[in-house]
Amino acid sequence: MNSKYYLTEVDKNPQSIFCYHNLRGETFVEPHSHDKGQFLYTEGGVVHVKTDTRMYYLPARHYMWIPPGVRHAIYPSSPKVIMKNLYFPMIVNASGFYKKEGIYPINNLLIEMLLYTKNWNGDITKSQRNKYAIVYAFKALLEQTVSKSLHLELPHPTDGRLIQIIKYLTDNIHKEHLLPKLASNFSMTDKSLYRLFKKDLGMSFIKYYTQLRIFKSLEYLMNSDYNISEIASMVGYSSLPTFSNTFAKVLGKRPSEYRKTNEIYLEA
Missing domain, CATH: 1.10.10.60 (Homeodomain-like)
Structure with a gap:
């Protein structure tokens, strides 16, 4: 699945949680936004995430939360960088965590859950009860296990x-x-x-x-x-x-x- 393809697929089913793992060797993901909130995790280097107002520096073993509607481009600093993405539909009364951009260190629990989902790609719907339960819990854990957002960004x-x-x-x-x-x-x-x-x-x-x-x-x-x-x-x-x-x-x-x-x- 190339990047052009997955960017158009993320929001096709508004109710699904969309999974796109093992994005590697990309040099640039063009400016875009989603109706869903994005969890972006990286290993093997630093990923630059450029929004309209800031450049974020996402280091290995950290993740970034990108709220719905935030336009961003992604520049991995090396072809060795691996990126894993989960896109979540957002509810109207979502808590503050899901409404702001932030970079956070990942914990062992989230790592284990990502390992469990590492071969999943595409839409995960409520009808896939076992898979959906895991990624839905993953989203809840983001907020519940979060530490303070790291200030790894510079304004434009x-x-x-x-x-x-x-x-x-x-x-x-x-x-x-x-x-x-x-x-x-x-x-x-x-x-x-x-x-x-x-x-x-x-x-x-x-x-x-x-x-x-x-x-x-x-x-x-x-x-x-x-x-x-x-x-x-x-x-x-x-x-x-x-x-x-x-x-x-x-x-x-x-x-x-x-x-x-x-x-x-x-x-x-």
Whole structure:
């Protein structure tokens, strides 16, 4: 089942839970939305999920909940990435969890249930009582076992100058950038650039730039054999302890711990 096909199939039966597992080797899933809510799980790397306002960084052994109607495109960072998807019809009075985008670490119970469903594809309807009971319970468990959503996203700039500046930062991520020098490179004062970040992105330059570096390092950790010291340097850190401490502050784990989560469990 290719991606073009499954995108049109998800909502054909509004009452079904739609299952699409083992999506692998896709380089890009075009912008689209569904009437159903989407559970997207990944292994083997990082998946970029781009909505109209944000870029999300979904790391291995985590899942993202995408509410109904949210337009999004999917960019896996490596052909090794495996994605598993479940699409759920939503009730009018669904709880807050199902109404907002979020990235969460997966727990062992959900992993076991995904393993159980790993060869299922297509519509699962109430008439398939045994299968339906499992995926229906899976949806309920998402909300009941959820921890706090991880802030693994960056807002899209809308100001033309800031779009250029962020492209420059991304293209030169291996260098360290300080606000005064960056501002002068773009014929701005550091005060005006500071204000522009706050106004357009709702966050300071240092917070945006720190997260950009750490999210990029996450891709290197998942998709390469570079050691952690090399990766620190590749995102502009001259000090390994500073990089490791910053990484842990942003993502809640040390780089070495994150690398261990990249084993593939659910390959068919």
